[in-house]
Amino acid sequence: MRYVLLLSALALFASVPASTDAGMPQPTDETLLTVTGKIRETNAEGRLEFDRSLLMQLGLSKLTPSTPWTDGERAFMGVPFASLLDAIGATGTIVRAVAANDYVVDIPISNLREANAFLAMSMDGTQLRLRDKGPLWIIYPWSQRPELNRIELHGYAVWQLQSLHIE
């Protein structure tokens, strides 16, 4: 009897880390990004939820492109998409991005990686708000790689990003 209790307690303990998984803690703040689909990590039921701090834990870096929707070059801080994809263990080929204004687009993961897509969180030191096309904006290094500045690719630069679904 005592052994059964111990075993179930162990199992409970064991499951707890399983539900939290390897380094993917649960968001403490407001969820900015929800990732579903073929991913390795989850921290909620079948999905991965990121708040700002979680995203920042993935490693911030800076990108200073000029964008087709702004004038001049702006300094963006954010997470390289490749880091995000690695962190979440994405195994699919397509990322379905959904934005707050119901905009949906399917981005090939190969594009995100190869074009060095960037998940911007702040611009010129100011956190991106909804009205500034935040809180999350997929941008590309258009200044550094002008060949990416094609109208047909502009659709991938999803702002007001809310969720990603990996297929």
Place this chain on the structure above:
Amino acid sequence: MKRLIRVGYYGLLAMALGIFAFSIAHTLHDIRLGQSSVVKVTALNYWNISQARLELERTTSALDSYVGENGRVAKDDLIDRFDIFWSRLPILIEGSQSHGIVELTDAEVIIPGIIASMKEIEPQILSLVSNAGDEYFEIRDVLLSFAPLLQRIYLDLHHTSETGFSSLTYEMADLYARHVVYLIGALVCGLILILMLFSEMHRALRARRMAHDARVELETVINAMPLSIDAVDREHRLTLCNDYGCKAHMIDIRSKENQHHPVGCPFPMLEHLNQKILESGEAPSPVEVNCNQPDTDDRIWLVSKQPVVDSAGKVKKVVTVGVDITERKNTEAKIKRMAQHDALTDLPNRNLFRRRLASALVRANKNRTIVAILYIDLDSFKAINDELGHEAGDHFLIHAAHLMRSCLRPCDTLARLGGDEFAIIREDIGDAHETDLLAERIAAAFAEPADIDGQRWYSTISLGISQSPRDGTEPSELLRHADFALYAAKAAGGNTWRFFSRRMQTRQHYQHELQQDLRHAIANNELTLHYQPKVRLSDQRLCGFEALLRWNHPKHGLIPPSDFIPIAETCDLILKLGQFVLHKACVQMIAWQNEGIDPPPIAINLSAAQFAREPVATMVLQTLEETGLRPDLLELEVTESILLAKSDTVLEALNTLRALNIGISLDDFGTGYSSLSYLQRFPINKIKIDKSFVQSISQENGGDLAIVRAIIAMAHSLDMKVVAEGVETEVQYSTLENMGCDEIQGFYLSRAEPAEQLDRWLRFDSIPVDTRRLSNRRQHLKVVSREP
């Protein structure tokens, strides 16, 4: 003209190219412009405006729901909507995506206004409660006021883009049209290029055809030339051989071309020259080579070689040209042979003979041997030629050459010097006896009759022989001496040979001298007539004289006619002499008449040569007329040989003379070739028995006695008188008298004497004979009556 066309061509081409390039540039430029204008207005502009209008609607709807439908929409959601709408505003005026809107609408003015308004109502929205009243309407009005503004931007964009679009379409159409024009330009340019290409092709074809034609022509010429032409390259491969060369050297060019040539190089013996020429680039002088092909005759070629140099100056090939000079060489050899050989008999001619003689003498001199020259003359060649014709004569000459050749060794030279004269050179003679044997052998070869044109002819030969060093060491000397010897052989009657002796030379010199002197003898009064009396046996009275010519040569003294008459007969001198004798005799007769003497007829000898050379009858009659002598006091003595040649003319002449009662005597009867029929034909009235018959009387040769008797009998039966010549003895005299001979003449009576010494014959009627001879005849001497 052609140049003008060319210039036009190039001008057109340049123009077309220019248009083409310009069209391309312009088109590209236009396209870019068009592109940028398209870029200017893209679907994204419409999207952004639409999205802005949509979010406005959603915001307005969210507001209505928040306030109107209590709590159905969360405030957060309303704020979110508000923010989302807000976010769509800067897009319309910032960034590259806004270009179309900014340029074509008043967005740059309107949007900041809207953003300013948004900023104003933001705190109101944030503090809005769900059951708000007036704030709700305020906010709503403001929001609603945004709609027409956005609408305006939208419409402006639409209209402008419409016109822009249409202008773009127009531009595109225009661009299209221009593009077409420029494409046409390009097409024209292309066509011109193609035309030029064709023209060039055509020209190239023509040039190639002309080159081909020229090459064919050249090949034809090379093949047509009767020369052997071939070429070898640096690797000694045969690259060219013309038809003539291939045929002549039996090369099959198709199989041998571009291969090495173990068999079939035209002139293999000259191959080594090719290498030299390839290295040095110099052409050697032409070479004569002898090419022996296995099945055909040898042919001689004149071969010359030339290097073929390419544009860089390097020797690429060697061309060999060969001319077949075999014919020429043969002809040359033939001419050479003809120059030195007799055409008919193919024996060496005089030229070659002299040359060989010279070299033979040199050899003989060195080896101390004897060289003999035999001159050969065919005795009856003239007769054969006259009788049977020249063709027969030629056959006979060839036959004679064969006969002579058969008696000689191969090293002996037999030459034909001309006409019927041949000559032999024999070397390495030990002694004269050898030569003698040779001459005998040759003469014997001619003993057999020759069969000429079905007739058998006997022809004998005469040979004259001289030998070196005895008879001379120089060719001309030896030849002259052989000639003398031949002359002597002929003078001896032919069919014999004579070795040269000094005497011959002397004799011929003598004869030649005589001939020369004879010409002047008449003028120099060296000639005199002597007269030999003839006595009639019946009454022993003088019945005539024979006039005999005597020559008193200043150097040689008295020369008998037997020596100089033959000489005169060989040339025209005989005529002069004959006329002289006749004239002088007639003059003498007249002189005697003028002295009161009644001379008996005078007999003159006529030579056959005279009859041959002049109209004798005319000459005689003329002389009689000139001198005034009665014709019946003239007797003409002719020899039998006269009657042989040209009998008609002679007959006529004699008839003419006889008709005038001039006596015709046949002299030396019995010694010649005459036939008895002549006696009837010709008007002869006296026959003179040759002294050889008379002399044989005292020798008591029975046969000859009979002949003499027969002659006398025959003559008498023909009513002719008979005179015996050369009576020297009493026995002859009496025998002839017994036989009935009519007249006698001879030393028994008297020699021939000059006119002055004939007094005793003429003035006295008796015969002044020598008492020793005619001892018991004296008493029989009678006074000579005048009647004959």
